[in-house]
Amino acid sequence: xxxxxxxxxxxxxxxxxxxxTLAHQFAIDGxxxxxxxxxxxxxxxxxxxxxxxxxxxRLLGQDESLQEVVLxxxxxxxxxxxxxSTEKVxxxxxxxxxxxxxxxxxxxxxxxxxIFIDMAPSLDVLHLSGLLAxxxxxxxxxxxxxxxxxxxxxxxTMAELSRRGHPFFGYSILPTFFERTTRESFLQxxxxxxxxxxxxxxxxPQDTRVREAPAYGKTLMEYAPHCxxxxxxxANDHRIGGYIQVFTRLKEMVNE
Amino acid sequence: xxxxxxxxxxxxxxxxxxxxxGMEQRQAEAQMPVRTRQKKARERAKIQSxxxxxxxxxxxxxxxxxxxxxAAQHNLPISQLVSLALIRFLNDYSSEKIALGPYKHPxxxxxxxxxxxxxxxxxxxxxxxxxx
Numbered sequence: 001x002x003x004x005x006x007x008x009x010x011x012x013x014x015x016x017x018x019x020x021t022l023a024h025q026f027a028i029d030g031x032x033x034x035x036x037x038x039x040x041x042x043x044x045x046x047x048x049x050x051x052x053x054x055x056x057x058r059l060l061g062q063d064e065s066l067q068e069v070v071l072x073x074x075x076x077x078x079x080x081x082x083x084x085s086t087e088k089v090x091x092x093x094x095x096x097x098x099x100x101x102x103x104x105x106x107x108x109x110x111x112x113x114x115i116f117i118d119m120a121p122s123l124d125v126l127h128l129s130g131l132l133a134x135x136x137x138x139x140x141x142x143x144x145x146x147x148x149x150x151x152x153x154x155x156x157t158m159a160e161l162s163r164r165g166h167p168f169f170g171y172s173i174l175p176t177f178f179e180r181t182t183r184e185s186f187l188q189x190x191x192x193x194x195x196x197x198x199x200x201x202x203x204x205p206q207d208t209r210v211r212e213a214p215a216y217g218k219t220l221m222e223y224a225p226h227c228x229x230x231x232x233x234x235a236n237d238h239r240i241g242g243y244i245q246v247f248t249r250l251k252e253m254v255n256e
Numbered sequence: 257x258x259x260x261x262x263x264x265x266x267x268x269x270x271x272x273x274x275x276x277x278g279m280e281q282r283q284a285e286a287q288m289p290v291r292t293r294q295k296k297a298r299e300r301a302k303i304q305s306x307x308x309x310x311x312x313x314x315x316x317x318x319x320x321x322x323x324x325x326x327a328a329q330h331n332l333p334i335s336q337l338v339s340l341a342l343i344r345f346l347n348d349y350s351s352e353k354i355a356l357g358p359y360k361h362p363x364x365x366x367x368x369x370x371x372x373x374x375x376x377x378x379x380x381x382x383x384x385x386x387x388x
Binding site for chain 2: 180181183185186189190193197198200201202203235236237240241245249
């Protein structure tokens, strides 16, 4: 089993969309998949056409089992919902019998093939707990200076957690809202690759379909299976970037 | 001892590297005068349109050189000469003037069921002086 966390303290960079799209693609490909929503906004459920709920609080605060609190969202895809009750979970971490590793222990005992954790755009105790529960961190980022500053912050937090003994297998940076024709996108992508090299994944092109899909409670695969954000931009006789290409990269990691 | 200044090259995801190279080229072109930019765009479009027409096949060297010589003799593009030869062959094949049966031999390759034995045809050409 592999656990991926989607993190960037900057909001609006595509964490939830990325987590949902990749989780659904893994489920379609036959992997038993769990998507955990650590964000009190509870948007994972809404994007999948379900109601937000206190799944995370019931698991961590009311000692219910994971099987009891997950909701089936699609074939092979379960979700652990969040809502404003997730704020209460943060207070639990001050209790003596509660540690930042609790989520890790609960998830690592499950029987899923792959788990995705959608993190809130913050640097609080729940965020740390999500990072500590993960094997691999995906950092979605827009190609602008502020979002890339968020990448730097997450990298520093991960370095600190590594020093404290948490063994991350690694991390990847996923450029989102990519526009091939703007100079700023080019300069920021160039800078990202200069600093992070092979950690930079093929980018996700800017695509209006991505904004439309949640309004219908559908994933991108259901709403616009041939859209640019999924299949990538045209480059001569092939496509570059897109969620399907990123999925193949992650699948290689899961199958390792 | 003088230490050489070495810089380790970062290995990029191949897709990201390809994308960056393309964008770099476009950014460089954006700085060029309008006429040069238009010329570059035309060249790119020409290369792109020719891609559909390109094919790579293995040919016996004697055939290759015979075609080249014939093209030079008539001052023609080799591609057009080869196209003419293939058009004639396909017409003859569809009107059953030529059959593949006599040339077919079982293949040892797992990829194909049959291969064509062209040695007889090549010998005949040599005898008739079509190739040297």
